[in-house]
Amino acid sequence: MLLCQVRADSDLRIAANRIEPVQKGERRKVQARLFRKRLVADDVCIVDLRFPAGVRIPFKAGQYLHVLMEGEQPRSFSMANSPKANDGAQLQVRVLPGSIFGERILATMQAGQTVELELPFGDFYLREGALPVVLVAGGTGFAPIQSLLEEALPKYPDRSFTLYWGARHENGLYAMEQIQKWQRRHANFHFVGTVSDGPPPAGCRSGLVHEAVLADHANLTDHQAYVCGAPLMVSACREAFIQTKGLPAANFFADAFVSVNS
Numbered sequence: 001m002l003l004c005q006v007r008a009d010s011d012l013r014i015a016a017n018r019i020e021p022v023q024k025g026e027r028r029k030v031q032a033r034l035f036r037k038r039l040v041a042d043d044v045c046i047v048d049l050r051f052p053a054g055v056r057i058p059f060k061a062g063q064y065l066h067v068l069m070e071g072e073q074p075r076s077f078s079m080a081n082s083p084k085a086n087d088g089a090q091l092q093v094r095v096l097p098g099s100i101f102g103e104r105i106l107a108t109m110q111a112g113q114t115v116e117l118e119l120p121f122g123d124f125y126l127r128e129g130a131l132p133v134v135l136v137a138g139g140t141g142f143a144p145i146q147s148l149l150e151e152a153l154p155k156y157p158d159r160s161f162t163l164y165w166g167a168r169h170e171n172g173l174y175a176m177e178q179i180q181k182w183q184r185r186h187a188n189f190h191f192v193g194t195v196s197d198g199p200p201p202a203g204c205r206s207g208l209v210h211e212a213v214l215a216d217h218a219n220l221t222d223h224q225a226y227v228c229g230a231p232l233m234v235s236a237c238r239e240a241f242i243q244t245k246g247l248p249a250a251n252f253f254a255d256a257f258v259s260v261n262s
């Protein structure tokens with residue numbers, strides 16, 4: 001559950017799996033300028049935003065930002081760019097029919113126009129260590145994982161990273177060139193793509209993404225898992241990885257892409 005979004009009906013007793021110091025970086029609001037937008041799948045738009053000249057906002061790979069719109073609740077989108085490129089933000093937006101930011105604002109936004117952002121937020125980032133890492137992305141859940149891998153693959157060449165990316169249709173796997181680049185450059189990076197409705201592209205599998213992870217691993221006892229995407233996919237992974245594959249609960253990290261209106 002997202003503690004920032006739920007309200008308790010009664011007193012609660014809370015057991016924390018892990019308590020980590022929170023480094024309160026500088027969270028800032030900024031007017032970002034649209035540099036470029038590209039429709040890369042039927043319903044996915046990649047948006048490159050630039051901060052004003054000289055403005056850099058540090059963040060951890062995997063974190064997200066708020067798009068601020070007058071009279072609307074903030075909308076959360078993960079930064080897909082590497083933290084090194086912190087003079088702007090790349091968003092990978094699933095454009096839902098009738099959506100306020102995706103359809104109403106983004107669709108009409110022209111290069112040079114601005115949008116107000118606040119960042120960074122979130123604790124979906126890579127934990128240090130040597131344990132092999134399984135990353136699971138559903139649709140635009142690829143965005144924070146792209147940022148995380150861009151930073152981690154060159155930094156930790158001896159650590160194993162396996163990315164499972166699932167989409168409904170082939171064109172939902174919209175960053176195959178990027179993935180092939182990682183495959184060529186990093187011996188310890190592995191990729192499994194899945195498509196649930198329709199034929200998979202060459203080298204990918206049919207079915208649900210979490211089922212591919214389950215099929216490939218007898219157990220996950222000595223792994224870390226990073227999962228990002230639709231809430232149902234995230235909870236299916238949490239349950240299956242911890243309960244049937246022995247992943248320690250403290251090694252499961254996730255951002256569920258909850259919609260403000262759902």
Ligand SMILES: Cc1cc2nc3c(=O)[nH]c(=O)nc-3n(C[C@H](O)[C@H](O)[C@H](O)COP(=O)(O)OP(=O)(O)OC[C@H]3O[C@@H](n4cnc5c(N)ncnc54)[C@H](O)[C@@H]3O)c2cc1C
Nearest residue numbers: 076077078093094099100101102140143257258259260261
């Ligand atoms: C931490 C975090 C990070 C996120 N990162 C990303 C990201 O990188 N990319 C991304 O695309 N999204 C991301 N999301 C999800 C995104 O914030 C929400 O989908 C948000 O509501 C989109 O805003 P919008 O204004 O475009 O659509 P809204 O106006 O909020 O929603 C439009 C309508 O679509 C409906 N709707 C919402 N989700 C679905 C769905 N899955 N299927 C069908 N209908 C739906 C809503 O109920 C609503 O009626 C993230 C969410 C969280 C919590």
